[in-house]
Amino acid sequence: MTNSSEHLSKTTCLVIVFNNFVYTRRFILPRLKKIFLNYGFRGMDRVYEEIETIYKRVDEQLLETVQTEYLRPFLHRLEARMYSGRFDWATHMRVTAVKDYVKHIILDLARVHAEIYSISSQLVFLVLSRILSTLVNELVKLYSNINQFSKAGSMQACLDIIALQECLGRCMENETSNKLKTLITQIPEAAENIKSKALTDMLNVFLKQMQPYSIAFRDVLQQ
Template identity: 90%
Template sequence: MVDQACDVLTTAFPDLWYLIQLYIKRKLYPLSERSEEIDRTYMHKAPEFLALTKEIIQTFVSVVRLNLLSRLTTTKSDMTPTQDDELYANADETYQRVKTLPHCVQNCRLCILRLVSLDIQVDFKKDLQELMFDLRLECFKVIMDHACLEVSRLNTQETWELEYDEQLGSHTKLPNLFHDMVVTKANIINENVLSANVIKGERKFFEDKEATKQAAIAVYRLLGDFASVFQMLIKDCSSSTSNSIEPLSSSTIMINSSEHLSKTMCLVIILNNFAYTRRFILPRLKKLFLNYGFRGMDRVYDETEIIYKRVDEQLLDTVQNEYLRPFLHRLESRMYAGRFDWATHIRVISVKDYVKHIILDLARVHAEIYSISSQLVFIVLSCILSTLVNELAKLYSNINQFSKAGSMQACLDLIALQECLGRCMETETSNKLKELITQIPDAAEHIKSKALTDMLNLFLKQMQPYSIAFRDVTPQ
């Protein structure tokens, strides 16, 4: 319908307009010498043709608006959750419109540019130019709606194939897939919406306040939807029934299915993908938007950063909890293995096994995380150790009595943890562990004893193959 209207007006209206002008100027027919014959020939007056022209243009404007601008659009800032759901529920409509609307807009644009090039009334030109701008704005909204839909479903396109980046370690194709998708949509928007023929009266898109506002809202939605993709991936991963820590033999090769990955490995990959997105993809897209003239991007990115920080905390919390589960489940049982009793312990031989298990398990966690990204090692390990130290503090606070050997054993165990894992701790965690040591009865005496020092040095030497990895762990 719209294409037909455009074709008719583009081909027929200019000729009609020229004929009307000739008629009004009384140059359409051969001149007669007698004025009464001229008057009979040119009976119609200019206002009649003006009304005819107005009716044609208004009919065209109505047809276009009815067919292309009939949808009620809602901005995300004004949405209720139900309306937001409805936006994504109408996916079929959005997919259909994004296929046809840019083509229709271009046809209308060519038609309107042809009409406004004629010497028609200023009011008519204004109506046509207003229609054209509304079409461009609608086209922008539809393309961005489609982009948001595509982005919100990117979790289904995660292949788990790892690519290596020198700065941020291994990540999958997902962040770059998002980047390329946005670049493609931005190019389509630039071609169909942003380019303007100013000479023929088209307004620059971002000189309009409503357009600027809608663009900012659309970018905010787009970036926010990609953050939600990571939440969906984490949810899918967390529902897996695989073990938390598995052999790491597949961690350094190309992987094409999450079935070959441990749950924790998948979670770390998701976390690193998110870090890669924040550090590299978002700044690139901001530069892209600015190059295309988008305004208010600093504010949009400030608001987006709030979302991304919250999601980052959720991702890190999920990764931490997944790693922590086996630690917390076994900590107390390992501490009291063999019916150990702090009050009746009579001889200190070495660091207890529960400490060795903590160090060995953390070495495995370190290896798994390091295989993806060295920059995540301290972040994750420090979170795990913070919780572990808090749990140890609770367990030690429940001990009612220490024998002499029992208090030395406690000092030896905690100092061994401090020596092996201190570089992986936040300052607050390290200080809390040191404070816990000082609360052990006769701690000062035990710390100075040669027996404790000798056992500690022997333990550190034995654990060196495992603890050596922790020496290079530094805060990022």
């Protein structure tokens, strides 16, 4: 007989284990402490604190492992997707839409969201915010390596970053969101581009196209 766990992905198994630890720490341990105290056991506060410390450490280790497993394909493909088709920020001539690397980030995160949500909605923000924190840090590094922007390249960068912020802002910690906002200000002619009707029109088209996927992020419970 085939074990049902054989059909689960590695990330799904990790999230299930992580969810079990989180649930135990939040609900089972306090309940056990109360039961032992009701039966007159002494020294439970110290025992509980030690167990809580252990569970916190394991929780963090599990979260880091989950984050790493989900991030691996993102980081592996991000730069290649950004520069697909020999794209060059310095010679880019015309902006027509948000670049595909942004779409891939949103679509891939939507799949991550679905997998985690199927196990626990309470973990969605926790995991997605960690993933996005690392992704945004990587984007900041990639953009900092760009030596020159054409006028169109500058608008393209602003459009891409704003699109990412608009679609995934609810899944970000404030620090991550602020990094994106700071990144935009470092793009040449950013203030002019942000006010551009052309950019606004392309952004609205993109948001409409991505609505079937980005709508899932609207229900993310920020913690």
